[in-house]
Amino acid sequence: MWTNVDTINTKQLIILDDQYSLSPSYSCSHPTKTSTIVTTQLQLLHIKMSATESSSIFTLSHNSNLQDILAANSKWASQMNNVQPTLFPDHNAKGQSPHTLFIGCSDSRYNENCLGVLPGEVFTWKNVANICHSEDLTLKATLEFAIICLKVNKVIICGHTDCGGIKTCLTNQREALPNANCSHLYKYLDDIDTMYHEESQNLVHLKTQREKSHYLSHCNVKRQFNRIIENPTVQTAVQNGEVQVYGLLYNVEDGLLQTVSTYSKAIPK
Structure with missing residues (x-):
């Protein structure tokens, strides 16, 4: 059709x-x-x-239409059953017990699959530019559910290179968003725009837009990581030796992860 x-x-x-x-x-x-x-x-x-x-x-x-989507799903499920025949009936059907909370950007080029995991291993929350405001209800609820209810022992905040939200601010295109019927996106990216201006002095030493974008992606992971480790639920779990927090950066050019920050009961790095 x-x-x-x-x-x-x-x-x-x-x-x-x-x-x-x-x-x-x-x-x-x-x-x-x-x-x-x-x-x-x-x-x-x-x-x-x-x-x-x-x-x-x-x-x-x-x-693609609905029939294509359903056909693709059927093919995926069949392939998954061939590779891991016990995954759906013996594991996923009986509940979830994820070991990791993965917080990332909504960008289509990466997700928790970059960890090489199967369905049921990772609890996931994604949003535009992986922004984690300390008072965001979704963030606080996600951390509580993952750590207290699901008992994950790892929290990953994972940004990525070539981020559209970051590039929008870096190239001064954010100001045009309200006129393009994207007033909510304009307001949402305020945190990234603030970071961009805070790092302006460091950006002048970088020659290309690609280098600047990469640098800001790295900074954004640190920025959101620092907010996550200040969360009371996270702090309690870390101090009890129950959770470790990792700040990672995914490179869309090769699919590899880079460590940006870590936080555990040991001395933060």
């Missing part, structure tokens, strides 16, 4: 449930010719979409 038909000139063409028809407003004295035109357009669209999707390494795309 196709629903995206922007590339078709005949706008009256409606494609639903694998059928096509012409809207009542479309008048033509040659129905056979019209049918041929429509069929040709469908074939061209199918060829174009197939070529685009076949050249991609990704499972789904902007052209």
Whole structure:
């Protein structure tokens, strides 16, 4: 089933449930010719979409529909059952007991899978630019649930290189957000913009935007890490020797993690 038909000139063409028809407003004295035109357009669209999707390494795309999503899920579940046949029935179906809380950016290029884990190992919270305001209710609730209820013994705050939120502030594009109907995003990125201006003197020594962005990503991990270790739930767990906190930076260019900060009952580094 196709629903995206922007590339078709005949706008009256409606494609639903694998059928096509012409809207009542479309008048033509040659129905056979019209049918041929429509069929040709469908074939061209199918060829174009197939070529685009076949050249991609990704499972789904902007052209994917619900059936594609469900089919991809079915394939994934089948593959997972082949590799780990006990994962779903004997482990996931009986509850979760994650060892790690992973806090990261909502960026599509990384998640807890960069740790090489299976479903059920990591409890996850992601947001734009992995910002952790000390008084944020979601942050406090997530830390309490993960540490007190789920008994995780590791908390990871993981930023990444080439962060869109950081680059928006670095390139002074944040000011344009309200005019682009992104007033909430403008306000949300205030913390990143503040960090950017606080680090301005250190940025002048870096030559390229890539270097500056990388530096700010590193700084952002430290910034959010320092807030997390000040959280009362985290401090109590750390002092009791129950939790360790790691600040990590994921590199989107090679998939590797870099240690930024650590905090445990030993002396913080």
